[in-house]
Amino acid sequence: xxxxxxPNELLHQVxxxxxxxxxxxxxxxxxxxxxxxxxxxxxxxGLSAVQVGVLKRMCAIRIKTSNGVISYKLVxxxxxxxxxxxxxxxxxxxxxxxxxxxxxxxTVSVMAYDAIQRKTIIINxxxxxxxxxxxxxxxxxxxxxxx
Numbered sequence: 066x067x068x069x070x071x072p073n074e075l076l077h078q079v080x081x082x083x084x085x086x087x088x089x090x091x092x093x094x095x096x097x098x099x100x101x102x103x104x105x106x107x108x109x110x111g112l113s114a115v116q117v118g119v120l121k122r123m124c125a126i127r128i129k130t131s132n133g134v135i136s137y138k139l140v141x142x143x144x145x146x147x148x149x150x151x152x153x154x155x156x157x158x159x160x161x162x163x164x165x166x167x168x169x170x171x172t173v174s175v176m177a178y179d180a181i182q183r184k185t186i187i188i189n190x191x192x193x194x195x196x197x198x199x200x201x202x203x204x205x206x207x208x209x210x211x212x
Contacts, residue, residue, distance in 0.1 A: 158209065
């Protein structure tokens with residue numbers, strides 16, 4: 066996959082909502098994005114469609130934890146609740162060089178269609194998963210961590 070890099074203007078545009086049920090084209094793109102994240106686990110835990118040049122509200126997430134692997138293929142994710150308390154930590158991004166200190170909500174609740182489970186779900190997340198979800202949703206809103 067060709068990952069767009071800053072200063073590509075597409076990275077600063079708002080992605081469009083995706084129609085459900087998923088088209089074959091959208092399903093194939095999500096599968097390809099997920100495969101990329103899985104194959105590049107050392108540098109990638111998430112990838113949004115805009116980062117591969119497609120302005121659609123979709124992302125693939127795959128995080129290894131001490132309890133196993135957390136995997137999502139999310140469509141139209143939206144934060145429905147977030148904590149007022151925040152945590153500042155370093156983040157990297159496939160579309161940027163280097164790492165940046167980013168302040169994010171400590172916990173979030175995200176509603177999305179998950180193409181793995183094939184249903185709309187609510188993810189109540191904290192820690193690294195909460196950070197990753199916020200990062201990918203920011204991409205869909207045209208926001209990079211260094212903005």
